[in-house]
Amino acid sequence: MEGKEEDVRVGANRFRERQPIGTAAQTPDAKDYIEPPPAPLIEPGEIFSWSFYRAGIAEFVATFLFLYITILTVMGVSKSPSKCSTVGIQGIAWAFGGMIFALVYCTAGISGGHINPAVTFGLFLARKLSLTRTVFYIIMQCLGAICGAAVVKGFEKSQYEVLGGGANSVNAGYSKGSGLGAEIVGTFVLVYTVFSATDAKRNARDSHVPILAPLPIGFAVFLVHLATIPVTGTGINPARSLGAALIYDKEHVWDEHWIFWVGPFIGAALAALYHQIVIRAIPFKSN
Incomplete structure (x- = not known):
């Protein structure tokens, strides 16, 4: 009782x-x-561990590959005068969702397979990560995204400039408020799926859940892209938006860039609160 x-x-x-x-x-x-104990806020000792840096390298490489494949896909669709001759919006959504599925599967056992500062931030709020690891992951994710976009531009510089480089912006006909709302809700869907797919108690009860975890996460990314590509081009990942914006580097992209940081971080925070307090009923401070 x-x-x-x-x-x-x-x-x-x-x-x-x-x-x-x-x-x-x-x-x-x-x-x-x-329930596993919450991660300490500051854990200085982990910076002397090879596993800490190995995890950061895994996040860097995964985000690099994510940007490389997805930006090339976006550019391929933009290049064609007829969307019927390309993979279209559905293909872009599949490229983002499929890459997340593959990369989470590959890196989950090393770094947790975040590949997204919003996911890392949400897990930090739920005390799944220390602040030390959170900051390190976000830095490595952003660097990986920048390098991924830079390699695409290096291979196809003229096409990169003409086709927009996969940079996010609020599309014509939508307000900045609409774009912000799309990013908040889209990221909520993603981060809530991450929490549900990686819930330790659920994993203990259902042995198949850890094996299938990358699938619902990738599928969530796919569905969010289908819904929000017409609005913002779909960010829901600040590193992805930063990498493309920094390498493309046009004024109109920077004018709205804040949306692709504020929206995902708000969405991630709401997902963390909802899962931890409402779904799991776990207080943030243990007795």
Whole structure:
């Protein structure tokens, strides 16, 4: 009953759950799972560990490959006078979603497969990462994105300038508020999917969940792109937006660039709060 009283205190359902959730799952009666402790805010010792730098390198390479493939896909669609002769918007969405699926699968065991500062920020708010690792990941993701876009421009400089370099901006007919809203909701969908697909308690209960985790994450990216490419070209990843904007470097892109940082970070924060407090009913400060 103590677990039940705690769940009521943090705002969970006052009636008994068939499957204990949140703090109820941390009582001695829960035999299959104990919630892992939150990551320390500052963990100086990890910067002396090779695994720390290996994870950062994995994030750099993954984001580099992500930008390289996706920007080339966007440019290929933009180049064709007839969208019927290219993969079209659906193909762009598949390129983004498919690359995330593949890269999360490849890097999940090394760095967690974030490939996105918004995902890293959301996991930090949920105390899954230390501030040290969060800052390091975001720096490496941004550097990887910049290098990926730079390599594309190096291979096809004239085409890169003409075709826009895959840089994000709010499309004609939409306001900046519409663009910001699209980025917030789109990132919420992505980060909430990440939380659900990687939930440790769910992994303990369903052995197939860790194996399938990259699939729903990639599929979420695919669906969000289908919905928001007409609005903003779809950012939902500040590193992706920064890399393309920095290498393309046109004034109109920078005028709206803040949307592709503010929107994803708000969306990630809302997803972290929703999953941790509402879905899992876990307080951010343990007793």
